[in-house]
Amino acid sequence: MNALPPLAASQTRPPAARRLHVVTWGCQMNVYDSGRMADVLAPLGFGPAASAEDADMVILNTCHIREHATEKLFSELGRLRRLKEARAAAGTRMLLAVAGCVAQAEGAEILRRAPYVDIVLGPQTYHRLPEMIAEAEHGGRAVIATEFPPESKFDHLPEAAMPAGGVTAFLAIQEGCDKFCSFCVVPYTRGVEASRPAEAVLAEARALVAAGAREITLLGQNVNAWHGDAPAGGEWNLARLLRALAEIPGLLRLRYTTSHPRDMDDALIAAHGDLPMLMPFLHLPVQSGADRILAAMNRRHTGADYLRLIERLRRARPDIALSSDFIVGYPGETAAEFAATLDLVREVGFAQAYSFKYSPRPGTPAATAPGQVPEPEKEARLAALQALLAAQQQTFNASLVGRRIGVLVTGRGRHRGQIAGRSPYLQAVHLDGPESLIGHEIEVTIAAAGPRSLAGERRAANEEHAAA
Ligand code: SF4
Numbered sequence: 001m002n003a004l005p006p007l008a009a010s011q012t013r014p015p016a017a018r019r020l021h022v023v024t025w026g027c028q029m030n031v032y033d034s035g036r037m038a039d040v041l042a043p044l045g046f047g048p049a050a051s052a053e054d055a056d057m058v059i060l061n062t063c064h065i066r067e068h069a070t071e072k073l074f075s076e077l078g079r080l081r082r083l084k085e086a087r088a089a090a091g092t093r094m095l096l097a098v099a100g101c102v103a104q105a106e107g108a109e110i111l112r113r114a115p116y117v118d119i120v121l122g123p124q125t126y127h128r129l130p131e132m133i134a135e136a137e138h139g140g141r142a143v144i145a146t147e148f149p150p151e152s153k154f155d156h157l158p159e160a161a162m163p164a165g166g167v168t169a170f171l172a173i174q175e176g177c178d179k180f181c182s183f184c185v186v187p188y189t190r191g192v193e194a195s196r197p198a199e200a201v202l203a204e205a206r207a208l209v210a211a212g213a214r215e216i217t218l219l220g221q222n223v224n225a226w227h228g229d230a231p232a233g234g235e236w237n238l239a240r241l242l243r244a245l246a247e248i249p250g251l252l253r254l255r256y257t258t259s260h261p262r263d264m265d266d267a268l269i270a271a272h273g274d275l276p277m278l279m280p281f282l283h284l285p286v287q288s289g290a291d292r293i294l295a296a297m298n299r300r301h302t303g304a305d306y307l308r309l310i311e312r313l314r315r316a317r318p319d320i321a322l323s324s325d326f327i328v329g330y331p332g333e334t335a336a337e338f339a340a341t342l343d344l345v346r347e348v349g350f351a352q353a354y355s356f357k358y359s360p361r362p363g364t365p366a367a368t369a370p371g372q373v374p375e376p377e378k379e380a381r382l383a384a385l386q387a388l389l390a391a392q393q394q395t396f397n398a399s400l401v402g403r404r405i406g407v408l409v410t411g412r413g414r415h416r417g418q419i420a421g422r423s424p425y426l427q428a429v430h431l432d433g434p435e436s437l438i439g440h441e442i443e444v445t446i447a448a449a450g451p452r453s454l455a456g457e458r459r460a461a462n463e464e465h466a467a468a
Pocket of ligand 1: 221
């Protein structure tokens with residue numbers, strides 16, 4: 001996209017209340033990005049719409065990782081096209097934008113197949129949405145912005161707005177990836193690794209806490225590779241940033257995701273031992289337990305490296321629980337290599353995990369690699385892995401029954417008189433209690449464990465320990 005002229009002052013003022021509906025697919029980074037796009041558009045008068053039917057603008061924030069991402073997008077676009085046409089027949093205009101990683105990877109194709117789309121924008125350009133809307137509305141043609149601009153979008157975003165009372169919040173500190181795993185589109189759709197300066201991260205964290213956040217999850221495609229400018233010159237690593245964030249008054253909990261095993265350095269492992277507010281739950285993707293497959297994936301670590309890392313983390317923080325990502329049926333994966341993945345899972349014992357069948361992503365090296373595994377075989381392997389992971393998750397959840405753990409109360413429960421919260425291990429916890437506990441971390445006895453959530457009991461005495 002060519003550089004667009006800056007908006008005239010009159011264009012930046014809210015012309016009238018308009019309604020925005022953002023549909024988010026994919027990872028937490030996309031959830032964060034959707035929120036920031038809404039922040040960017042708020043000064044133009046856009047407020048939230050409950051559905052596309054109620055909206056003056058719809059943004060589809062897409063994810064390229066999952067299977068059938070493109071088909072899913074075009075099917076949703078077909079539905080929105082009918083809505084847009086009905087709106088036009090009634091004399092009003094609905095703007096339609098496609099954002100995120102599918103937009104980045106297939107922008108021209110989107111406009112070829114769906115010429116009624118007004119704006120296509122990649123993840124690096126959403127700070128320019130106001131300009132793009134002006135061009136789409138007044139220029140009468142579709143706008144495409146999928147370049148990697150030299151300036152960081154983070155330098156141009158307004159302060160993050162958080163709904164009042166939101167107890168947990170995401171904070172993006174890093175974006176992009178230089179690892180080039182052979183199955184992954186992220187380095188192509190999100191660009192090279194870029195870290196936000198520490199001061200910008202600290203300022204956003206302080207603003208989130210002032211707005212009510214008690215738990216912050218730092219986000220990045222490769223978050224533990226973060227190395228940002230330090231406030232007083234020089235550079236900090238993630239461990240140093242976590243130590244600075246831990247000093248913010250009112251902040252009770254910290255997490256970070258997603259990490260690469262190669263970037264788990266000594267300082268970060270030590271931080272897990274030293275910072276009680278750094279939650280004892282780490283998502284650390286391994287993808288496979290077979291060294292030949294890990295090499296083919298360009299992961300640059302072995303199964304043994306991963307196991308050593310887990311051992312060091314457990315030495316630093318004995319109660320740490322682990323989560324991971326797995327791909328089964330990577331091109332050339334033999335039955336013995338899949339068995340090595342199962343062995344690694346048994347050895348680690350995961351509290352939770354995500355697992356997928358390999359599916360080719362156009363443009364990635366693995367997409368054209370020989371030895372594509374037949375679909376039925378992939379399905380059988382995935383079923384076996386998921387059965388093992390589900391059993392481990394159930395075992396982990398059951399191990400908490402009878403124990404007292406800290407629960408951060410995040411909101412009302414499903415039923416009257418119930419509240420809901422988060423365990424240190426990111427499980428949902430339901431219990432009886434007053435809404436006045438929302439935003440507090442309380443001690444809860446776990447009474448029962450389901451596959452994905454826990455039931456807790458609060459004792460009157462525990463309320464006295466509620467943290468402010
Ligand atoms: S480290 Fe993660 S984001 Fe980066 S290329 Fe590998 S899988 Fe993709």
